[in-house]
Amino acid sequence: MxxxxxxxxxxxxxxxxxxxxxxxxxxxxxxxxxxxxxxxxxxxxxxxxxxxxxxxxxxxxxxxxxxxxxxxxxxxxxxxxxxxxxxxxxxxxxxxxxxxxxxxxxxxxxxxxxxxRRVPTPPLMILRHGGIELDRGRREVRIEGRPVELSPKEFAVLQLLMEARGEAVTHRVLLDRAWDENMDSRTSAVRATVSRLRGKLGRSDAISMDDGKGYRLC
Missing domain, CATH: 3.40.50.2300 (Response regulator)
Structure with a gap:
């Protein structure tokens, strides 16, 4: 948001x-x-x-x-x-x-x-991808039923990737939606956040990076 x-x-x-x-x-x-x-x-x-x-x-x-x-x-x-x-x-x-x-x-x-929440089609409160479950309302994430502690930025990035349903999300979109206008587009913040997410999700290949397209959940 x-x-x-x-x-x-x-x-x-x-x-x-x-x-x-x-x-x-x-x-x-x-x-x-x-x-x-x-x-x-x-x-x-x-x-x-x-x-x-x-x-x-x-x-x-x-x-x-x-x-x-x-x-x-x-x-x-x-x-x-x-x-x-x-x-x-x-x-x-x-x-x-x-x-x-x-x-x-x-x-x-x-x-x-x-x-x-006032949108034409109410968003699903719980998003699922593979063994990942993200609860928007409670701001909780579980991996195969196990709770995982995420920072606010990690949670925001994971939510954007899960909302994309397997489609790639560009570096620029992640910056715009999870950070703000003051963030330099050349920053390594997105890459660093994705790297930490991979570790917390338990798989180094949980999030792939497509050259020229962006990041996607695998």
Missing amino acids: RVLIAEDHHILARTIATGLRREAIAVDLAGSGDVAERMCLLNAYDIIVLDRDLPVMSGDEVCLRLRAIEDPPRILMLTAAGSVEDRVAGLDLGADDYLAKPFDFAELLARIRALS
């Missing part, structure tokens, strides 16, 4: 981003409404956490503009105003959910996960 945090309170934005990255969610940051809109036009975000009170372009205006594009991200709107009227106004603008400040991070995370 890839999320954009559009929030001009830099400490809050960084705090949210740190928490989401610990949950294997790729996060980008935008400090103004115009930047948030531009980033949404350039990148395929699953969710945007959108503050209503943004500089340059308000969150309300961003919300309206995003609703006009094809396949917009789901919008979780944040605001310091938590009255019923404010919540209704935000939802009427096209937001998918609404959260008043201050909020608990656990609630924000739960709402993001709920929004991520």
